[in-house]
Amino acid sequence: MNERSRAEEDLRVIRNLMERATIYRAISAPTALVGGLLAVGTSVAFWLVDRSRAADAMTPDGRWFATIWLVVLALVLAVNALFVRQEARRGGRPFLSSGAKLALRAIAPCLLVPAAATIWFFRNPDPIDAEVLVSIWIAFYGLALLATALFAPRSLAVLGWAFLLSSLLVVFWPKPLGFDPRGMFPDFAMGATFGLYHLLYAACIWSRRRPKERGNSATE
Amino acid sequence: MPDFEKLDKAIHEKGRLAIMTLLASRVRWSFQDLKAELKMSDGNLVSHLRTLHKLGFVAVTKAVLDRPQTTYALTSKGRSAFTKYLEVLEQIVRAGKA
Known part of the structure; x- marks a missing residue:
């Protein structure tokens, strides 16, 4: 191996190490699991509440729907904070690590x-259009995750x-295909994306996880 | 013409180069994190860190949180030596292409 090849090899090793060290996973597997569930x-x-309503009952205002989902969000954020704190304590790192701030x-x-x-x-004052609200939540959550792509796995x-492509699906889903007289489509969209996608993501991380990452997931 | 003789020998050793690289990527590393990332034995890692510390490239901080913990960070001298090391490597690559 000549000097140039050796130097290139050294630089490649340095770059790989630095990339590995600066990767930050904004959503840990435990958070994804709890959020998904x-x-x-x-x-x-x-869906169960909807089934118990009379067939000709009116669809409830989207405020109820939005409020419940905001409570779920608050719960997931609280659980995530607990996981991050736990990991930070275990590793002797600050609660908000440099990766978390980034x-x-x-x-x-x-x-x-x-x-x-x-x-x-x-x-x-008008009733909330849950379909539009849900597509905004899904789209911008997807964009938020993509905003971390430069330093994320x-x-x-x-x-x-x-998430981003699913939000487009929610908006452009052909109405004749999704006959939805009881207005359950936004609920299914939330369950499929924030629920199933996160569960799939958690399963993927755990299945690929190397032993060395086991104590190193929520923060850095 | 730049060559490998100009590289800092202390950093050029494979294990120490890896340690310097990781320390350059974050403000501070705990011993356990370094060990996990580099898959080195305790003795090997301690020996390399001691060498780098003696050269003034690495600062050591001992603190007691839930348990005693030692963390490591690059000093300005270490950062400057690492930057210089990278520059020499880049010069070698560029010279090889010319």
């Missing part, structure tokens, strides 16, 4: 629009794309 549970609960800076702008849209829907970017 809560979302699927909520979606099923909505991820928050990337994600925050993408959450402004869904937050504003949610507030607007609640303040507007590939699985997280794939999850981001899955």
Whole structure:
């Protein structure tokens, strides 16, 4: 091996090590599992409640639907904070590691629009169009995940794309194919994306996980 | 013409190069994280870190959180030596292409 090849090899090793060290997974497997289970549970609960209503009953206002999902979001954020704190303590790292701060800076702008849209829907006297609200939540959540793609593992970017493309599906789903007189489509969309996608993501991470990552997942 | 003789021998050793690279990528590393990332034995890692510390490339901080923990960070001298090391490597690659 000549000097140039040796130097190139050294630089390649350095680059690989640095990339590995700077990768940050904004959603840990335990958080995805808890979030996924809560979302699927909520979606099923909505479906069961809907089944118990009279066939000709009116679809309830989307405020009820949105409020429940915001409670689920708050629960998942609280659980995530607990997991991050636990991992930070175990590794002797600060609660907000450098990777977490970087991820928050990337994600925050993408959450402004869904937050504003949610507030607007609640303040507007008209009934909330849950279908539009859900497509905004799914789309911008996908964008938030993709905003971390530069320093995130590939699985997280794939999850981001899955959310983004699903939001388009929600918007452009042909109505004749999705006959939905009881207005359950937004609920199914939430269950499928925030529920099943997160469960699939958690399963993928756990199945691929190497032993060395086991104690190193939620923070860095 | 740049060559491998100009590279810092302390950093050029494979294990120490890996340690310096990781320390350059984050502000601070705990011993356990370094060990997990590099898959080195305790003795090997301690020996390399001691060498780098003696050269003034690595700062060591001992703290007691839930349990005693030692963390490592690059000093400005270490960062500058690592940057210089990378520059020499790049020069070698460029010279080889010319």
